Amino acid sequence: MPDEEKHGTSSPGGLPPRARKGRKASTRPVGQELSILHRKKFGMSFYAWILLPVIILLAAITLYPFFWMIVKSLYHVATRPGQHDEWVGLKNYIGLFKDGLFLNGWWIQLRYVVISLVVEFVLGFTLALFLNNLKRTANIITTIILIPMMIAPVAVGFLHMYLFNSSFGWYHWFLKSVGLLSGGSILGDMEWAMAAIIIADVWEWTPFMALIFLAGLKKVPLDQLEAAKCDGAPPVKRFFDVVLPNMTSVIVIAVLIRFMDIMRYIDTIFVMTTGGPAGATKTVSYYLFDVAFRYFDIGRGAAHGFVLLLVTIIIAQVFVTVMNKSRKGMAR
Amino acid sequence: MAQVKLENVWKKYGDVEAVKDLSIQCKDREFLCLLGPSGCGKSSTLRMIAGLEHITDGKIYMDEVVVNDVDPYKRDIAMVFENYALYPHKKVYENLAYPLRVQKRSQAEIDQRVKRAAEILEIGGLLDRWPRQLSGGQKQRVAIGRAIVRDPKVFLLDEPISHLDAKLRTHMRGELKRLHRDLDATMIYVTHDQLEAMTMADRIAVMNFGVLQQLGTPDEVFNHPRNKFVAGFLGDPPINFIPCVLHRNGGYQLVHDQFKLQLPDPVIRKLVRKDLPDGMAVDLGLRPESFELFTSQTAGSEMTGKVYVTEPLGEDIIIDISLGKERMKARTVIGQSWQIDAPIFMKVRYERVHLFDSKTEESLLA
């Protein structure tokens, strides 16, 4: 619930404000500090009133499922009619951490994230540097480049499944023709399967990184660069001393969002490998899908989801902190 | 038109006291200027008069009626914002017409008023443009026009010309003063530029740290400043303050290690108290225009300094003079040639002298 400052009235004999948690109770009536646009009608300002229904809706559709999940994670949930939920306390959580697939899932997810991010970062940055060169064609080229971002992850999955197919896939053909691939199958190979997923991810999301970095490049203050030029710094040094430092918040934002999205989406894995072969692409996010909707172990699934969510929230906090800093910087 | 009265008005933001115990009366059809450095509370005061901020304590009257809890709209005021606050999604005509549309006036009346305002401000040709197509000066005039169409009791202007380039500002000072006359309106004008205040205002309220320093006509605040702050804030180049010691030798003598000045009778007559103690620390205030300057020793020149640097201004010249540890600026007409590091002899024009108590910073002259 939005929590506005409670002010005393300015009339004589005004009531002292209610003590807020962690704030000193003041007995002297506090004057209204906000402009008249924030005056209160029926206890809240206009802004609080229009926010209220939205908050209620949001709470209903996000907080309720959240608490449901926490509660259910402490039970063994019934799957057959007639059965009852059984309290198991933290058993689901303990089970999680004993589960090889769960722990391995993090490892696989980490590899996926790290390799994808590194590749997308390098490629994206390079692309951005080149895109920065364009003048007249900039708009058209960037528009073409951003197309993969618009495409549904399922479609990306099928696209690449087609391309990596052993019989008629053009990527398969290409890799065999240049001699990189010796074996018969890509999606069936434990090493290549992950690579294929990563390639699909890179294809879809490098433009995202490229465009973000492009925006960041354009925001690098020109006078800093010119000062460095006058000081005699060669281009590479200018890049590391001026360009990169001015882009730190943009870089962090790009990396964080991609990280979140890789945790978020399991569409490509679902389509291309369904977690196989032999669990080689079973990330911890994908594994949750199996747990909840293949094995129907809902209690476990809730615990699993909660842990996953926790990690996500921590990352979100970092995102917000960086974004606030970056906002202040861009306001200059 | 109306008169506006502030009675013991306070504005606090939490523990911060932005406006302290302010009492001002703005007469009907007066051009009152609230002058002071940034953070002195002048904008807060204006916004309280407008009704955009709550009044922590005290009362504000418009035409003898307390308006503390009255909505801005109902106070019949019009405000010109510092950054113009034009509606970007409406053309100039609609920007001007907006207040009238809210009042649900007839189209004919709207048209007539808008055209009249546009004529006064010479923006008739811009009526069909978008705000983003206008220059700063044009935007500012549209903002003023929006205030004019309302025909309010009081005009409130918050540093309206501070974002214009220097030449345009000079021009607008004259235009605004003329506008005040033509509209015959009560105007309260906030600025940090003392030149604007001096040239345009009927009376100036000088403020610092939320406190009213002096309220008077431009002549009063300039020639009879009540304290060091007012004396120092008005005037460009600013007044020179020279710390001295007051010596009672039958009369009054100002003692400085570089000079001794015996105060003449006209000055003594202006002293607010005759019982000033011997040895009192005082600040001598001399405006740059208070000197007669000579390149060689003349009879009657009390001070001798050295030329530090000269700043020729075309007709006038400003000479920076070092006098022992002090540095002063003096202004005179161009004529003689002043050499850097050459000695310079000054005679004080006693009718222009100011004297302040070093401790309280208040003026010792009436």
Added chain:
Amino acid sequence: MTVDVGAAPKKRQSSKAMEPDTIIKRRTPLGQAITVVVLTLWIVWTLAPLLITALGSIKTTREAFATPPYGDWKGVANIFKFSPTMVHFERLFSQQGFGAYIWHGLVASVGSAAIAVTMGTLGAYGLSRGKFKREGDISFWIISTRMAPAVVVIVPLYYIFKNLGMLSTLAGLIVAYTTFNLSFSIWLIKGFFDDLPVEIEEAAFVDGDSHWAVFRKIAVPLAAPGIVASFVLCVLFSWNDFLFAAVIGGHSAKTVPVGITELRTTVEVLWGPINSATIILIIPMIALGILIRKYLIQGLTMGAVRE
């Protein structure tokens, strides 16, 4: 891929010198050439899969599967040798019921976007202008919602909806989509409101408008581009979604992404229809993306980065 630092100085030089408004422009021919080559290669790699799919959607299955022997580079041109056919598209609509799927997708995405943006605009305005002590917490809550992994969210949603009887309904799907669309909209539109100077609203207030009139006549029109961008992106995320539609949409509210996955059975994979369906799926979104190109980065980074 390694970046060749040796060649870097030349191309970095030209790219830095090409900052907008640079007084000195040094465009080395080499730098230009490298730029063209790199970008062309990238565009080819970007568009190739789409081209292959597009072609595949109008080729017979046999023709689509025809690849030249390994290493036969000239044979690649054979990809263009085919006789176009609409068989797969027909099959989608007549046998697979894609007409219904497209309709479901449209209703669910537009419906959810409409709710999200309407409520989102109100909430964003309240959050932006209201000086709440807990604003930081609310913002954090909102963004966590947006970033929560879909797999996590659908677990409770599935069971709650099951109990409410909302599974397999379009309404249920709309609500499910609103879980992420609402937070996203609030967050993004708030950024646009934050950029509007309060002075303009104060001026309208002094002119006599009520709070609601100020919102309606000043704030919303001025934030319109952001509101539209938010709407489009909500449609995009919902239309493209697979997981929610599969789990919550169930049997009666299938969307196109779900339909496509059904074309892959344990028995066979119907590549022809898959390609056609993919084309149907992606074309509208590409069009929309181009439409809001200007606000795309701002939207996708949730306002963190502007162009």
